[in-house]
Amino acid sequence: MHWVQLLPLSACSCLYDIASGVSSEELRVASYDACYQLFRFGIPENIGNSPVSVLVLANNNLGGCIPGSIGKMGKTLNKIILMNDNLTGCLPPQIGMLKKVTVFDGSFNHLQGALPSSIGNMKSVEQLDIAHNSFTGVVPASVYQLPTLQNFTYSFNYFTSEAPSCAAIEVVSNGTQNCIPDKMNQRSAKQCSSEVARLVDCSKFKYGGNGREMALH
Numbered sequence: 001m002h003w004v005q006l007l008p009l010s011a012c013s014c015l016y017d018i019a020s021g022v023s024s025e026e027l028r029v030a031s032y033d034a035c036y037q038l039f040r041f042g043i044p045e046n047i048g049n050s051p052v053s054v055l056v057l058a059n060n061n062l063g064g065c066i067p068g069s070i071g072k073m074g075k076t077l078n079k080i081i082l083m084n085d086n087l088t089g090c091l092p093p094q095i096g097m098l099k100k101v102t103v104f105d106g107s108f109n110h111l112q113g114a115l116p117s118s119i120g121n122m123k124s125v126e127q128l129d130i131a132h133n134s135f136t137g138v139v140p141a142s143v144y145q146l147p148t149l150q151n152f153t154y155s156f157n158y159f160t161s162e163a164p165s166c167a168a169i170e171v172v173s174n175g176t177q178n179c180i181p182d183k184m185n186q187r188s189a190k191q192c193s194s195e196v197a198r199l200v201d202c203s204k205f206k207y208g209g210n211g212r213e214m215a216l217h
């Protein structure tokens with residue numbers, strides 16, 4: 001199995017390949033500097049060319065946005081954790097191509113705009129966590145139609161409405177602290193009319209990475 005793990009930059013370990021037989025410790029030391037340089041300005045442009053099945057980039061101050069090229073990992077990527085990385089911008093529509101992803105965690109960032117409706121194409125997703133961002137607009141019905149979804153967490157955003165959740169489907173969900181009328185535990189009117197709550201036009205958005213390319217092994 002190939003995987004990338006990037007721990008907080010103080011203990012940066014990344015791009016190690018269990019199948020290669022190189023001990024992770026050796027590679028950890030060797031790749032520390034390259035890794036730091038590669039990720040310090042955000043996610044590399046060509047992350048989508050990586051053959052990893054597990055991508056853990058949690059708790060790094062990466063900044064920047066999620067490159068659309070991640071869609072190219074559709075055949076291999078199983079789990080992607082981008083929690084608390086100071087990410088901005090819209091979620092690229094290409095996430096719909098991640099048909100093998102079972103866990104998608106983009107929580108605790110500054111992601112904004114509407115959720116792309118293509119999110120309904122993530123046919124294997126079980127755990128979907130986009131809480132603590134600045135998403136706006138409608139929570140699309142396609143989310144609740146995901147066949148294997150178990151837990152959908154979208155609390156602490158600025159969603160203004162949601163498609164009626166298909167009651168027949170057993171999904172644990174948490175949508176507290178949004179701006180959805182008639183739903184319990186939502187944000188204040190003041191927060192919901194603030195600048196950050198405004199709908200962003202994602203069609204103008206360029207889903208680039210940090211402009212750097214990562215070396216593949």
Ligand SMILES: *[C@@H]1O[C@H](CO)[C@@H](O)[C@H](O)[C@H]1NC(C)=O
Nearest residue numbers: 061062063064085086087088
């Ligand atoms: C997050 O990134 C922005 C630049 O996009 C930067 O100005 C800010 O300081 C970062 N936040 C933290 C907590 O470092």
Ligand SMILES: *[C@@H]1O[C@H](CO)[C@@H](O)[C@H](O)[C@H]1NC(C)=O
Nearest residue numbers: 105127128129151152153172
């Ligand atoms: C659902 O996911 C959230 C966020 O990832 C987690 O905190 C919560 O414990 C999960 N709930 C269940 C029932 O698995």
Ligand SMILES: *[C@@H]1O[C@H](CO)[C@@H](O)[C@H](O)[C@H]1NC(C)=O
Nearest residue numbers: 131155156173174175176177
């Ligand atoms: C939803 O999340 C909030 C904040 O994390 C928590 O306080 C609340 O108990 C959760 N609600 C449900 C129904 O799980």
